[in-house]
Amino acid sequence: MNEKIKEDNYKIFALLSKYLNDAPDFVEKEEVDGIAESGVSSEYAFAVILAAAFELDIVDNTGDRDLFHNYFKKMIHQLNVNEYYNNPYYKNIIIPTMKVGKSELKYEKYKPFEGFVCNDIMPNKAGRHIPQIGFFDVEFKFPAILENERIWMTVTPNEIETMKEAVDQAYGNVLTFGLGLGYYAYMVSEKENVESVTVIDSNQDVINLFTSYILPQFKHAGKIKIIKSDAFEYAQKHMPKGNYDFVFTDIWHDVSDGIDSYLQMKQYEKTCPNTQFSYWIEKSILCYL
Template structure:
């Protein structure tokens, strides 16, 4: 799409409407859809991904049968928006495969595992833009439970390693080389992934949250021990 292309008002309105509906759903009822809901529709001969799309549309309050505007919204967005993901693909990621985080709490910060329930909807990648200018969010789901590392602050999730983080980190991980400086420790995903690259000599992480640094004082030592490339140290300052 051309950078300065004028987007029709109806498309902009559709974008805003969909994002507003998604915001409410993902923040309040992301685990609304059940296995039974999907299986009932799959019995009619459609895929689980399509069944999820139909139930998801209903959960957003859309009538894709009798309301033409809702039907158009479904057809223009949902086929490019909904993705059934494979837990094995992400569990085979080097970070998930090699790193086991401990359950630790220091001050207001806590390191632990959280989970996505079967058929729970979540953002799984960056927004894509279609040729006509539509902004299409990427929503994923698993058919089974998916466990992922998380840092909580004051009992609220602050940082996670989920499909969204993995997918959106692919490009910066691929481009890393030499002596790398990165701001923000998070869960150490970026630091670990690039430390495994032969093109990377050293990784320095700048982090201003003392509790997070303390959480990872032992955890990062564990990462170093489990790293295949121990000559590529990760240093947190």
Template sequence: MKLANTKRINEKIMEIVQTKQALDMINAIVTNEIANSSLPQEAIEPTIAEAIEQRKQMDNNNGKDYSVEKIAMLLAIETLIRITIPVDTKILDFYMNCLAPESMVFDAEEFNNNPYIKNIDFHNKKQGNYELCYQNYQPYEFSIYDIPKHIDKIHIDIPRIGCFKEEFEYPGIRQIDNERTWMSVTPNEVYTVQPAIDNAKGKVLTLGCGMGYFAYMASLKEEVESITIIELEQDVIDLFENSILPQFENKDKIKVIKADAIDFMKDINDGEYDYCFADIWIGIDHIEPYFAVKEVCRHLRKTKVDYWMEDAFATLLTYNVWNEIIKSFSKINNLEVSNPNPDPSETDLRKEAFIHRLLKNVEINKPEDVDYYLTPKNLIKLINKSKLIF
């Protein structure tokens, strides 16, 4: 990457630095700790009482029309941030103003009426090392329900946090040997898979079976002719075909093929399927299979391919882009910068090397170029044009 040493570019970078470091620290706390915690049972009632008072003040000041439950949720998150890390009040207020519109108190009735949750029974069904089960969210148990919201210009990524105000039961698959949840239909699954459901049409291919949530929801659409599922694990196939698929209204649309997804994609013809949804990774910590699928799908032009959580992967990679910008900025200004990740994993090193190669010939000649390359959707465009192997 080549960075022009101009006053406007230097000012742009310093402007981002001033806000990004503190806000990224808060983000890390919210994403890694608060998003997996709950408001203690004994704290719910006093927090709601405080939320009621704040709601009255909002009414008096013509403030934002947030429900008492959402205000209580935000109060709880703010308190957890304050007791976890020391943070400047102005910075925290700014962060909470960004977080508030992206936060959500889920409607339990809406989720209970989701066709999959409503119609597919998960009681007492086992296959090999897997069993269908139900799990519970406790009141005000926080979770991430969608990809982060990218804030342009300052380039921070606000997590989308949600909770139920009452206990909520949702279906999942548990591994019997270690009693761990392998997969579940949480709000995160519902929200992050919805774009793929909306795009599905014609002859559909999906890589990864999981619980069959995408296949079920897509099969309900009249414009979906057929759905071919590629799954490698026989236990997963057996569990799906014996316990889940028989409950589908449109089971005749579904076909399951036991195969490795990457090998299967190497052999299909462009246009053989109208749409493909790739979902063979657990989350954004598993970026290698995401790239493996993208690389094997490069020859497809007539088949539209969507990748689960792709925007989240791009958001993660923009941090590597930022590090490349800072390295170039430091070099031309003779500054010493500490390593943001002194103990990188093998995957961290691969991400760093990939972004370095991707941006090798990029030139930053104006402040708008900084904004462009730090925007996740633009990074996806750059990756799609590249022939680099991760």
């Protein structure tokens, strides 16, 4: 990877980080519709508005125009709410508004045209790391767990997309580190070739919320076993004796806090040579390693 591409990657991530953290609802429907009237897609209109907000001159500045072409046109995606509302978890699991300890269970929402990460970073052959940003043209509600009033765990399009492979590959006796709202546990428990799902989590409040209000809605709740434990302690002391066929790890919030945990958990693979391992947002994490 040459230095220019490294600089471009860094610039895109810096711009997007500020946008997503400070003003993810910056883009408005009226602006998108106004540009789309010229015959371009809503995705392209969204990208143009975002580029302008980043003070990029995509008309007269060659560097800015190249940046737009190499990243923005492959980065922005308009998503269909029905595709996600028809997901089995969304269709069959009802999330009550509930608070236990410092953990709160509720629905949060994306506003129309609010931007959010919707999938793993997409690296290309040239070495460009292209983030994947989605938006809906209508409001979208999603389940969430808040810790001290901060969103900590969710089931959003990003989780759904980035867990597809780990759901598809799971079989036999499955071990998963990280409970969250039980999305992964639910999806794999629905598979005929999955016999059991052991879930490791260290947060008793989250476990209590799940076992009281979500697990009873699982069609195959009998497959689920929850163990309160530190993930690394369990991986070291108990995982080798568990005869697990498939292990999925999801114990980080995003790439920034996931790299060290990912590398540590990878070390335990050698203790289970016959087990298949998978890690949440591993493709994105590898872009930083």
